[in-house]
Amino acid sequence: MLGSASSPVDLSLSRREAVGGARYWRSRQGALVIPVLVFLLALYVYPLSRLIMWSLFDPELTFQHYGKLLDDPTYLKALRNTLETSFGVTFFSLLLGYPLAYLMVIVGPRMRAVLIAIVLIPFWTSILVRTFAWVVILGRNGLINQAMIQVGLIDRPVALIYNMVGVQIGMVHVLLPFMILPIYGVMSRIDRSLIRAARSLGARPRHAFLQVFLPLSLPGVFAGCALVFLMAVGFYITPALLGGPGQITIATLIEMMVSDLLNWGFGATLAVVLLTVVGALFIVFSSLMGLDRLTGSRAV
Amino acid sequence: MAGHGSKIKRRDFLAVTGAGLAVGPFFHVRPAKADKGELVVVSWGGPWNEALRNVMFKDFEAQTGVRVRDDAPPENAKIKAMVESGNVTWDVIDTDMPAILSLVDDNLLEPIDYSKLDQKKLNNIPKELHHPYAIGHKIYSFNICYNTDLLPKGKHPQSWADVWDGEKFPGGRTFNFRGGVSPQLEVALLADGVPMDQLYPLDVERGWKSFDRLRPLVTKWYGSHSEAIQLLSNGEVAVGCTIGAETITAKRQGAPVDVEYNEGKLSSDYWSIVKGTQNPDAAHQFIDFALAGDRQAGMSKYVPYGFSNSEAANHMAPEEAADLCSSPENLKKQFWWNVEWWGEVGPDGKTPRERLAEEYAAWMVKGQ
Numbered sequence: 001m002l003g004s005a006s007s008p009v010d011l012s013l014s015r016r017e018a019v020g021g022a023r024y025w026r027s028r029q030g031a032l033v034i035p036v037l038v039f040l041l042a043l044y045v046y047p048l049s050r051l052i053m054w055s056l057f058d059p060e061l062t063f064q065h066y067g068k069l070l071d072d073p074t075y076l077k078a079l080r081n082t083l084e085t086s087f088g089v090t091f092f093s094l095l096l097g098y099p100l101a102y103l104m105v106i107v108g109p110r111m112r113a114v115l116i117a118i119v120l121i122p123f124w125t126s127i128l129v130r131t132f133a134w135v136v137i138l139g140r141n142g143l144i145n146q147a148m149i150q151v152g153l154i155d156r157p158v159a160l161i162y163n164m165v166g167v168q169i170g171m172v173h174v175l176l177p178f179m180i181l182p183i184y185g186v187m188s189r190i191d192r193s194l195i196r197a198a199r200s201l202g203a204r205p206r207h208a209f210l211q212v213f214l215p216l217s218l219p220g221v222f223a224g225c226a227l228v229f230l231m232a233v234g235f236y237i238t239p240a241l242l243g244g245p246g247q248i249t250i251a252t253l254i255e256m257m258v259s260d261l262l263n264w265g266f267g268a269t270l271a272v273v274l275l276t277v278v279g280a281l282f283i284v285f286s287s288l289m290g291l292d293r294l295t296g297s298r299a300v
Numbered sequence: 301m302a303g304h305g306s307k308i309k310r311r312d313f314l315a316v317t318g319a320g321l322a323v324g325p326f327f328h329v330r331p332a333k334a335d336k337g338e339l340v341v342v343s344w345g346g347p348w349n350e351a352l353r354n355v356m357f358k359d360f361e362a363q364t365g366v367r368v369r370d371d372a373p374p375e376n377a378k379i380k381a382m383v384e385s386g387n388v389t390w391d392v393i394d395t396d397m398p399a400i401l402s403l404v405d406d407n408l409l410e411p412i413d414y415s416k417l418d419q420k421k422l423n424n425i426p427k428e429l430h431h432p433y434a435i436g437h438k439i440y441s442f443n444i445c446y447n448t449d450l451l452p453k454g455k456h457p458q459s460w461a462d463v464w465d466g467e468k469f470p471g472g473r474t475f476n477f478r479g480g481v482s483p484q485l486e487v488a489l490l491a492d493g494v495p496m497d498q499l500y501p502l503d504v505e506r507g508w509k510s511f512d513r514l515r516p517l518v519t520k521w522y523g524s525h526s527e528a529i530q531l532l533s534n535g536e537v538a539v540g541c542t543i544g545a546e547t548i549t550a551k552r553q554g555a556p557v558d559v560e561y562n563e564g565k566l567s568s569d570y571w572s573i574v575k576g577t578q579n580p581d582a583a584h585q586f587i588d589f590a591l592a593g594d595r596q597a598g599m600s601k602y603v604p605y606g607f608s609n610s611e612a613a614n615h616m617a618p619e620e621a622a623d624l625c626s627s628p629e630n631l632k633k634q635f636w637w638n639v640e641w642w643g644e645v646g647p648d649g650k651t652p653r654e655r656l657a658e659e660y661a662a663w664m665v666k667g668q
Binding site for chain 2: 072073074077078081135139140141159162240241244245248253256260261263
């Protein structure tokens, strides 16, 4: 592949040769796509099409799996659970993430480095470990309940896990960086002189923020929300460990179908429906909110 | 552990096998062939295999000159591939009844030649565990497991009806969500007053109704036995239904938990012989060796699972035996899992295991 172009000799390429190299590859653009195309076709498109086939053929063409899904309210309810949980997580992540991202932009470089580290450190720990840590903190005999009992706020432990509260706390904690980083990325590119201009034209700080800074930061907000929502929809470990029976998600049911019941056809159907719903939501998101601006296909 | 955790793993293995078969041609894996003079015994790995090595294999090798190699796990798909390709490298396997029934269906096991086993040992093993293709050796049970800080021993729930009684025995409950509906349905029926010897065939409707009454008491439907033990150990719940042996392990490590064996659901793991083994004689010789009471007692000391040979109790301290599900007193208080009922294919082409697991998911999601 391209490996040969980066041998030590090439480091001494003159500018003219480098430009020549670029020209060489420009005429062969298609070839650059081949590796990733092969990768995606073999490891993504093919399995995905098998998944769709499983949901439709058993072994002959049948819509029984889809019929069952519509007949039995269980699965639609689990789908609704999943979407509600994901919207909640997205909302709370935004509520916590936006101010922090803003803080990261306005502080000095040293403080900023500290904040970025704080945001990124959770990435270094496995989700499983972090989720179990919440069990220790939020449990009946956990830190929070014990502290509140000691202080006298409550006289018996309150349920902080094995319900929606636990799921939201656990998932927001895991997904928060995915909200903060895109917002921070967009905010740091906003030309701050625009704010000064607004101020010098008489805008109060609040107005300068709401009417100039906030709208300019929205692409980051949309990107963060889309990212967090999409990841939340497929979350499995955290709702399974921190949730109660009310928080059964579609991912839990897919896992049960595939590995407990070996009903791959129906498991595949649930997966395809989830994929379709998420895909549809994503299309709506991006057409309403202009996600394409983020990928650079439209100017910010 | 060698217990239920590994059973969940088996299902994962089934899922992974598909992928394994797909990439198979790229990796030429050639397992060492089980030649004469060598026996391959396949079990669940981890501490259990370690115990097998120390308690069984070493002395068996010394006594017979047959070298024993171990492998894990005894995955059905792998046995099928071996038998069908005519390259059988495994001889003896250690697995549970659902796996054995499905292997028998596919004609992948040798019948046990009971004339090659010591009649005295066989007489000490419950008749329920003598199967034409398998002989039971390791007993485990689902039991009433409780936190001794919240429900001190003596004042703890002693029947499933007690577990269902949230007034007399306050505190959260934990029951399993994953891994099927047994023993939940069985114990729901016991809680509702069905006598233990009249459980099967299960009255499913009545079971669900009884289960409805349990629902408000349940804090957490657990996904793995280690999760259940954790919930019980740190007092998140007062009582739950999980494998007694795992709870005893936690108790021995100092956790405030204990087991009530009354009305527990007994099942067993079995020794079986793979179809087309090169060493049928050595395989029988090993099984006979492994069924001895002192050997089984040795295993129970490593991992607190029950022995099938009642004579094993003579080789351990009485209080040690009392902690095991298979001690004579505990055995009397429990019932045997009816695998046939759960595995019988109905008119809809599904077994109760499959059908009821889906109903269980529906019950779970609906009733919030």
